[in-house]
Amino acid sequence: MHIQEIEKRAAQLKKQLGGKIFAFPVNEADPFSKYAITMDLGGGHFKTYPKPMTINEVAACIKMLLxxxxxxxxxxxxxxxxxFISYQAQMDAPDVTMRRLKKSNVDKPLMESGVDVMPHPDDPETMLFSARGIVKFSLLEMLDKNPKGARFMDEYFKLLALRRYGKTAAAIRQEVRRMSKSEAIRWVERTYERYISDSQEIMNIVRLIGGASL
Structure with missing residues (x-):
């Protein structure tokens, strides 16, 4: 994939998904495809890395760019x-990172690679969660009756109640508990986008409960 093609694809992704840094397989049908990475500089210009990278190299590069x-x-x-985009071929690849995603049930449609989770640049057996990914993971823990996940989500419900969600934290909890896992995950995506303006708010909850949900 030439640089011009990479930047054209990144422009399409930006239009569809927003964002500033884009990573995606150079060959979406190849389970072992390396990844292109580029950053939007504004005005239709991109900073594109000329050589494709492995998924772990891309994770390290994204960390460096941020x-x-x-x-x-x-x-x-x-x-x-x-x-950070991975297609079905890569998700099905016999790769340790992708196996980790599947083993942890961190896969579509519950978790979105590159938005909710990414491989740790120094340890491919470990996944890094974004703020939204932390909420999703804690929600799944709560639905599986894990008290630590429930404690995190109680704080999230309180935050939503303060943001004019229209219900008390207790009522929000009851609403979510009636949902299936996939419905609840979609609910997190909607509420996070609408009510959470800064990922630091989620990190504050993590600190409040001592990182207990992770």
Whole structure:
């Protein structure tokens, strides 16, 4: 895939999904495809890495790009700015990272690779969660009757109640408990987009409960 093709694809993804940093397989049908990575600089211009990377190299590169943006004073956020795309062929690949995703039930449609989770750049056996991914994971834990996940979600429900969701935290909890897992995951996506303006709010909940849900 040539740089011009990569940037054209990134422009399409930006139009569809938003974001600033884009990573996707150079050959979506190849389970072992390497990934292209590019960053939108504005005005139709991109900073594109000329050589494709492995999924773990891309994860490390994304981490570096986000840190660089923050050092420049840019309010960069993984959930908002990164679109790390994997297609079905890659999700089905006999790769340790993808096996980890499936083993943890971190797969479509519950978790979105590149938005909710990404491989740890230093340990491919470990997944990194974005703020939205933390909420999804905690929700699944709550639905599986894990008290730590329930504690996290109670704080999330309180936050939504303060944001004019229209119900008390207790009523929101009852609403969610009546949902199937897939319905609840879609609910998280909707509420996170509408009511959460800064991922730091989720990190504050993590700190409040001592990281107990993760």
């Amino acid at each position: 840190e660089g943006l923050k050092e420049e004073g840019v309010n960069a956020d993984y959930s908002r700015d990164v679109r």
